Amino acid sequence: TIELHPALFVFYFEKGTVSCSFCSCSRLRQIQSILTQSSKSRPDGILCILGIDSRYNEGCRELANYLLFGLYNQNISDFEKTGFSEEVLDDVIILIKSDSVHLYCNPINYRYLIPYVAHWRNLHFHCMTENEYEDEEAAEEFKISSFVDMVRDCSRIGIPYSSQGHLQIFDMFVVEKWPIVQAFALEGIGGDGFFTMKYELQDVSLNLWNVYSKMDPVSLENLLSEVRSQIMFNL
Secondary structure, eight states, rough: EEEHHHHHHHHHHHHSSOOOOOHHHHHHHHHHHHGGOOOOTSEEEEEEOOOOGTTSHHHHHHHHHHHTTTGGGGEEEEEEEHTSSSHHHHHEEEEEEEOOOOEEOHHHHHHHHHHTTSSSTTTEOOOOOOOTTTTTHHHHHHHHHHHHHHHOOOEEEEOOOOOOBBBOOOHHHHTTTSSHHHHOOOOTTTTTOOOOSSSSSOHHHHHHHHTSSSSSSHHHHHHHHHHHHHHHHHO
16 A cells, blocks of 8 residues: 655646646545435445456546546547557545545556545555566555455445446345455455455445536536537537
8 A cells, every 4th residue: 555745746737747646636525425424324435447357347437536636537549549458547446435435456556546546645655666566466466455345434325336327226246246356255365255245235336426417627627628619619
């Protein structure tokens, strides 16, 4: 686990990599507010798993795009320009707690993620070095053990199961079939049991949609850009 030094994000924002650090922190706090509501059924954390490890779940992707300003809205050709496969770039697991964030990534997509997340409070990175990552078996074991460590202190976990406009009936057994969740049950490196038997899962999609609907400077800028584009198109 890596604790980030505050000086790192100063460099990135001076370079203009991310337009609004305040908005990024604000969006994270909006998500964390779901975890502080006065409800007996509120989750201890919200789990966002990208890529093949969640069978490309759209709800998780939508949450990541909200927090990372559309980073994963890029199409495949944009990813190909980086020289790395989409599978490597979306090898990401985020666990959001009320007062901290745990983020698993690899040393390749780390450099793409860091400008967006470096300023988050109590951020804990789970990431191998480039030399360590070259051992594929060790890298896979590290990801599984990181996942186990991330959720260890939780008892109830929220899942962003559905994306806006595509509401699906929540099925925890579908989540159990996600590759990284299946790996949780592996002996030796897993969590010693099935994920859905150890943790209570709940769908937080509707809660998240309420957060996404709130206007902030970045979403306002995006809206104005769309309006300008429509006006120019109709001229």
